[in-house]
Amino acid sequence: MKQSQLFTKTQKKAPRDEESINAILLQRGGFIYKEMAGVYSFLPLGLRVLNKVADIIRDEMNKIEGQEVALSVLQPKGLWQKTGRWNEGIGKDVMYKCEGGEVGLGPTHEEMLTDIVKHHIQTEKDLPVAIYQIQAKFRKESRAKSGLLRGREFPMKDLYSFHVSDKDFKEYYKRVKQAYLKVFERCGLEAIVTEASGGEFSKEYSHEFQVLSEAGEDLITFCQKCHFSQNKEITDSKAGDKCPKCSSVLRQEKSIEVGNIFTLGTKYSQALGAFFTSRDGKKKPVVMGCYGLGLSRLIGTIVEVFHDKDGIIWPSETAPFQAHLIALPSADGKTAKQILTMSEKIYKDLSSQGIEVLFDERENKSAGEKFADADLIGCPYRLVISEKTLEKNSLELKKRNEQKLKLIEIAQLPALLGL
Amino acid sequence: MKQSQLFTKTQKKAPRDEESINAILLQRGGFIYKEMAGVYSFLPLGLRVLNKVADIIRDEMNKIEGQEVALSVLQPKGLWQKTGRWNEGIGKDVMYKCEGGEVGLGPTHEEMLTDIVKHHIQTEKDLPVAIYQIQAKFRKESRAKSGLLRGREFPMKDLYSFHVSDKDFKEYYKRVKQAYLKVFERCGLEAIVTEASGGEFSKEYSHEFQVLSEAGEDLITFCQKCHFSQNKEITDSKAGDKCPKCSSVLRQEKSIEVGNIFTLGTKYSQALGAFFTSRDGKKKPVVMGCYGLGLSRLIGTIVEVFHDKDGIIWPSETAPFQAHLIALPSADGKTAKQILTMSEKIYKDLSSQGIEVLFDERENKSAGEKFADADLIGCPYRLVISEKTLEKNSLELKKRNEQKLKLIEIAQLPALLGL
Numbered sequence: 001m002k003q004s005q006l007f008t009k010t011q012k013k014a015p016r017d018e019e020s021i022n023a024i025l026l027q028r029g030g031f032i033y034k035e036m037a038g039v040y041s042f043l044p045l046g047l048r049v050l051n052k053v054a055d056i057i058r059d060e061m062n063k064i065e066g067q068e069v070a071l072s073v074l075q076p077k078g079l080w081q082k083t084g085r086w087n088e089g090i091g092k093d094v095m096y097k098c099e100g101g102e103v104g105l106g107p108t109h110e111e112m113l114t115d116i117v118k119h120h121i122q123t124e125k126d127l128p129v130a131i132y133q134i135q136a137k138f139r140k141e142s143r144a145k146s147g148l149l150r151g152r153e154f155p156m157k158d159l160y161s162f163h164v165s166d167k168d169f170k171e172y173y174k175r176v177k178q179a180y181l182k183v184f185e186r187c188g189l190e191a192i193v194t195e196a197s198g199g200e201f202s203k204e205y206s207h208e209f210q211v212l213s214e215a216g217e218d219l220i221t222f223c224q225k226c227h228f229s230q231n232k233e234i235t236d237s238k239a240g241d242k243c244p245k246c247s248s249v250l251r252q253e254k255s256i257e258v259g260n261i262f263t264l265g266t267k268y269s270q271a272l273g274a275f276f277t278s279r280d281g282k283k284k285p286v287v288m289g290c291y292g293l294g295l296s297r298l299i300g301t302i303v304e305v306f307h308d309k310d311g312i313i314w315p316s317e318t319a320p321f322q323a324h325l326i327a328l329p330s331a332d333g334k335t336a337k338q339i340l341t342m343s344e345k346i347y348k349d350l351s352s353q354g355i356e357v358l359f360d361e362r363e364n365k366s367a368g369e370k371f372a373d374a375d376l377i378g379c380p381y382r383l384v385i386s387e388k389t390l391e392k393n394s395l396e397l398k399k400r401n402e403q404k405l406k407l408i409e410i411a412q413l414p415a416l417l418g419l
Numbered sequence: 420m421k422q423s424q425l426f427t428k429t430q431k432k433a434p435r436d437e438e439s440i441n442a443i444l445l446q447r448g449g450f451i452y453k454e455m456a457g458v459y460s461f462l463p464l465g466l467r468v469l470n471k472v473a474d475i476i477r478d479e480m481n482k483i484e485g486q487e488v489a490l491s492v493l494q495p496k497g498l499w500q501k502t503g504r505w506n507e508g509i510g511k512d513v514m515y516k517c518e519g520g521e522v523g524l525g526p527t528h529e530e531m532l533t534d535i536v537k538h539h540i541q542t543e544k545d546l547p548v549a550i551y552q553i554q555a556k557f558r559k560e561s562r563a564k565s566g567l568l569r570g571r572e573f574p575m576k577d578l579y580s581f582h583v584s585d586k587d588f589k590e591y592y593k594r595v596k597q598a599y600l601k602v603f604e605r606c607g608l609e610a611i612v613t614e615a616s617g618g619e620f621s622k623e624y625s626h627e628f629q630v631l632s633e634a635g636e637d638l639i640t641f642c643q644k645c646h647f648s649q650n651k652e653i654t655d656s657k658a659g660d661k662c663p664k665c666s667s668v669l670r671q672e673k674s675i676e677v678g679n680i681f682t683l684g685t686k687y688s689q690a691l692g693a694f695f696t697s698r699d700g701k702k703k704p705v706v707m708g709c710y711g712l713g714l715s716r717l718i719g720t721i722v723e724v725f726h727d728k729d730g731i732i733w734p735s736e737t738a739p740f741q742a743h744l745i746a747l748p749s750a751d752g753k754t755a756k757q758i759l760t761m762s763e764k765i766y767k768d769l770s771s772q773g774i775e776v777l778f779d780e781r782e783n784k785s786a787g788e789k790f791a792d793a794d795l796i797g798c799p800y801r802l803v804i805s806e807k808t809l810e811k812n813s814l815e816l817k818k819r820n821e822q823k824l825k826l827i828e829i830a831q832l833p834a835l836l837g838l
Contacts, residue, residue, distance in 0.1 A: 005484065005486075006486070007486055007536065007539055007540070007545070007548040007550060008539050009539050009541075009545075030539070033535050033538075035490075035491050035493065035494075035495055035531065036493065036495050036522075039491045039493045040491065041488065041489065041490040041491050041531065041535065042488060042489040042490075043488050043535070044486045044487060044488060047487055047488055047489050050489065065424065067424075067425070067426055067463045068463060068466055069460065069461060069462050069463060069466055070460065070461040070466050070469070071454075071460040071461075072454045072458045072459065072460050072572050073492065073555060073557075073572060074454065074455065074458045074557070074571065074572050075454070076454055076455050096517045096518065096522075097517055098515045098516055098517040098524065099515065099559075103455075103515075105517065105524075112454065112460065116452050116460065116462070117426065119452070120426055120427050120428050120449070121426070122428075125783075126426070126428075129426040131426060136492060136555070138492075138493070140518075152493065153491050153492060153493050364544075
């Protein structure tokens with residue numbers, strides 16, 4: 001994409017009403033726009049990142065036989081009454097309601113999806129089934145000061161699985177855990193699998209994925225040696241204590257919960273009547289699991305973990321563009337034109353090879369302004385076309401997370417950019 | 420995809436509470452699920468169609484320099500107060516509100532997007548700009564009995580354009596009109612461009628795209644010869660009258676409005692302060708246009724236009740799968756196994772060549788049940804593997820909208836399916 005055609009402009013100053021690094025950098029870069037506390041719109045650069053993250057998640061969910069759907073935001077009161085959640089817990093405190101309190105906006109979709117599945121399964125043969133969606137969730141958050149880390153409206157992936165038995169659920173649960181780790185790995189993040197409160201269910205099948213960060217609202221105790229980890233909410237252990245599993249010294253740090261997976265048992269299937277007929281002819285309630293992953297929180301976490309004083313440093317697979325191609329200005333009009341022509345050619349070459357390039361061909365910007373924008377936006381590679389390029393048929397390449405410049409021949413570019 | 424793994428099942432009977440053909444067929448086929456009047460969730464088959472339609476629209480919007488964003492559903496009251504629409508018109512009658520009436524759910528996004536653009540444009544050089552999104556809209560519809568044709572929550576593409584002058588807007592308007600016609604053409608639909616009420620603006624730049632259908636709620640007068648057409652709302656002309664342009668005989672028929680495009684002038688830019696500095700140093704309000712297209716209504720229209728008594732007949736580019744591959748049962752167990760093995764091989768071959776195939780490998784279904792499902796789901800091609808296939812290395816191919824069967828050699832398949 002040509003940068004002059006991108007309607008968003010970068011901002012030098014941080015927005016007045018933001019405290020968190022992710023909100024500041026993402027707004028300064030033109031990725032998002034704040035509509036109100038906890039509510040952000042995604043602008044072209046931000047939507048590109050969101051789509052990248054969604055593609056990673058979709059890919060990993062499809063690998064574990066997830067079937068994608070898109071459920072409505074508007075939620076029927078009747079279903080929530082059947083599970084007793086309309087006037088209690090999440091339905092009472094967290095769910096937005098409209099139409100005189102008669103219609104809810106989905107904070108989660110157990111009720112609706114269990115109702116749908118109920119109408120499509122009959123016998124043991126129809127199970128297991130895993131269904132997910134990537135869709136906006138709405139939650140009344142009293143604290144919404146952490147930018148994308150805690151939203152009132154935010155895109156979320158929610159996967160639900162339906163099984164004939166606890167045994168089958170547990171096997172699938174392990175596969176989801178691995179799929180989640182793969183998602184975070186592809187997003188460049190190291191996630192710690194943390195034991196969490198199982199609520200009314202066994203905590204053996206309730207885990208959070210935590211990423212260490214000063215911006216986090218969670219506190220986890222963890223062992224670096226054997227990977228034992230617990231949310232502070234469920235443990236009295238503290239930093240310096242001995243790991244109950246391997247006796248190493250425990251650490252305690254702030255972290256961001258980027259995902260959670262847990263058992264639902266038969267709570268929803270019983271309340272909503274999702275039964276199947278087993279091989280021995282008995283009617284049994286479906287055993288369920290639930291697996292959440294907030295996309296905007298994930299993006300916010302990436303920014304919290306990967307940035308420096310100049311801007312964002314996107315991990316490769318989540319970057320809005322792989323390369324930021326910069327045509328430098330020149331005092332000499334003729335040279336400036338030659339630089340632009342050569343840049344245009346390289347832009348077209350790379351694009352035609354499938355490399356996503358943001359091409360800064362703006363003529364009224366100084367080298368300094370262009371570099372500052374590139375640092376802020378944070379594409380993995382910066383390619384600079386200058387007078388030197390004209391002379392030597394080579395360009396300056398810099399990785400966003402490295403200091404050193406590399407002079408490379410243009411023909412080497414595709415290989416260097418991973419093609 | 421293997422049909423046994425698809426969690427949805429087809430239904431022989433129409434749902435009790437639906438009158439419209441699109442809602443009945445789409446629910447029977449397992450494409451959608453009704454949550455409440457005017458609110459449908461998209462199940463795997465329906466989501467595939469929705470994504471196909473979204474891809475077509477996205478492609479055509481990108482071709483006319485549309486930049487994609489994803490704005491929030493939650494709308495700040497303050498912006499709507501500035502345009503006077505919070506307590507009037509669409510804001511009063513159509514917008515859902517929650518939080519004691521202090522937060523709205525977007526029925527349209529002029530206010531929010533004008534506010535965003537205002538913060539990113541300064542001079543004439545920053546314009547024109549065209550921005551679109553494909554996102555859920557929410558509207559309190561009193562009549563919501565037409566399935567996907569009139570929803571309370573529905574996916575919509577809304578494009579807004581921002582210009583320095585009326586002249587520039589008008590040129591872009593013409594390009595959008597052509598892009599819309601291209602979208603409908605790719606969806607297999609013949610859309611009639613109809614003059615509509617321009618509201619407070621000139622009706623010269625206010626058009627609807629109408630598709631003739633008995634299910635339509637609109638009534639249009641049109642000339643088949645010179646393409647003159649008017650919505651009944653703005654004309655007294657009737658069937659049999661002379662066309663005011665070419666004197667042919669006018670027809671009048673029911674139709675579905677599948678899209679609309681119109682001018683916004685400077686109403687929103689003035690109210691919200693979206694000004695730019697022109698070359699002569701003057702501050703001027705941005706001139707705007709607005710272009711809507713409901714995706715679910717488009718899908719509903721396709722079903723209304725393309726179906727027969729047995730089910731849906733998807734136009735190629737909108738079909739959930741290009742081909743429905745059916746492994747027929749056999750009374751002889753050994754033969755049945757050979758049929759399955761051969762089908763599996765063809766399924767893998769076609770899939771690896773990028774052809775999207777729904778593979779009916781269910782072992783407990785009769786030929787009749789399988790054919791009925793294929794007719795209902797409505798993929799363009801049906802491929803049948805039977806005992807005959809084993810003998811002759813050829814299979815039966817039937818186009819969904821044709822009666823005749825064709826016996827073709829397996830090697831010919833990719834070419835026939837358009838590769």
